[in-house]
Amino acid sequence: MPKFLATIRNQIPLTPYAYRGEDVPCNLCGSHHKLTVSQTDRRLKTLKTVACQQCGLIRTDPMPTDAELDAYYAGEYRLDYQFAFSKRPPRFHITRSQRDAETRLRLLEPALSGQKRLLDFGSGSGEFLALAAKAGHKVQGIEPGESFAAFAREAYGVNVQSAVWQQVEFAPGSFDVITSNHVLEHLREPVSALKRMAQWLAEDGVLFVSVPNALGKRRHSFQHFHFAHVYNFTPQALIWAGLVAGLEPDPRFRNDGTTITFRKRKEGEAVPAWGEGQGQWVAAHFEPGSPLRFLLSGRWALDALRRFRKVAGDSFVRA
Template identity: 40%
Template sequence: MPLHKLSTTPVQHCELCHSNHFTQVAAKDRDGQPLRTMLCEDCGLVFSDPRPNTNQIDDFYREGYRVAYKQAWQPRLKHTYRAGKVAQERMRHLVPLLAPESSVLDFGSGGGELVFILRELGHEARGIEPNIGYAEYSRDVLGIPVQIGGFAEAQVEPRSLDLVTLFHVAEHLEHPVGAFRQASQWLREGGLLYVEVPNVESQCIWPSSRFHQAHLYNFNAATLAQAGRRAGLQVVTTFTSEDGGNVTAIFENTETCTEAASEPLPGNATRVSHILRKHTALAHAVTPHPYVRPLQKLRRQWNERQAIAHFTDGKSLLQCLAREIQRPNRHAIHPTPTVKLAQV
């Protein structure tokens, strides 16, 4: 059943600040289906209300999500190539954070591309993936350790990891603060939690494409950072992607850091509301984004077709992408960290 028909559980309190002062900012999702999206007036968190319950969310990710959005039970070669190129880009940010043979967990590991590349580079990487088809592909075809499940089923030794990554996972979770808290318990002292989500302030997409049935939360840098603080983590940095479409926070697990209280974030709701209101279809139409992005997509699809013609299986394709990182050149990977300290 489509997710919007399952979304019947009303939200009582804001996940971040426990306020119940909400303002509606949208009534439909990117496909024109009903999706009530609210803004917390006290902290600026944007979220779906109502939403599905825990069991419905678990069922959806176990079997429905990849089929619904990629029309595939397991990744095809083009999916592996596309996700592998994304993993290469992610490695550009992760390499500066990793000591040799680091222990890494990629939560929501999808088709296993990032875990595979990390292991090719000598790290003790593994994944957890709720989708059965993608997790089985990771294990059976790529030969990497991936546990099937979500946060509730995760079997991880406490304080055993150097790095936990959540790429486009937190916005799907019913309780992201609880998930960050659980992840912090897997990290050794000084270990890092790396979280990337879509940026609710993004200007590179049409305004009507902003909200998605599967995204229960829509963060900006301030609310993402606050979610980590609420989980007892220390914010190292936040930054946005070059096109502003994604926002990332890096958190550190430190003995001295305690869980932040449920407090408002002064000014953030006004900021988010202003950005959403001024990003109209007309305002978007006079930027380069609507014209550049389709061209970029065409070029990417052309490059994909050319590249995957050289491969017959996902494993050899990813081995090739990993070798490009091992032998960086000025066109492939830039090992210099681009993260910068943000105002959070």
């Protein structure tokens, strides 16, 4: 299906996405037990989301297969998700990304004295790498989206490997600082990816992770969910994911909700166990709500308009 038609199809409320998916265990604790938290996503399309009954990590169920996600990212993703009509990242995206890069670099200041070896895991269009390189650091990016990776190389002259993380090899301890900004929620195996990043990290290195907060404020529960976000984290689930990967929050940094800078945990320390019934607690947070009433109230159209105006506003800010 042409990209544009697929994008239109993806906007029609109360219809499913074109995928079959598969049943997978929780990537954090391995449990198959799950509780449904939502039947629709933020566009009111049919999309089932579950919380792992044991640890409370939230995921799409059934989980899109690698092939289905590859097809989505190769096809309508940029248009669907970032309103990118051409291969070049849109102005509003670059503006936001630059703003975000400045915030991230400021936050990481305690770890950035002298020249550091820095990896941006999921480097997108490269604004963070460009800023860090300008500050004197040795930077490297990984980005599976070929067009954004190419843009980063051409526009900023930074080193970006265009690959999925499973294909990338670095020697253990290769980086002093690794950042992963709004990436883990897109991965089918986010905890496995964290483990890999922990291996690439130097003994005294730090790993910055930011993902959307599944417990963050939204008018309706279903407004948290999106087809591109196959996992959703509560702050506690992100900390547990870090612990399982051999990490712990580093108190030198401002750790807020699901934006956490980790350091390596001391060898031999046991991972604290999570109590029973985390899934119940998480599921109770998500009200069943009434997507249909929301649709009929016209609020979804107002929300869509607000999103569009925000994008349009950012598009006219000079980059």
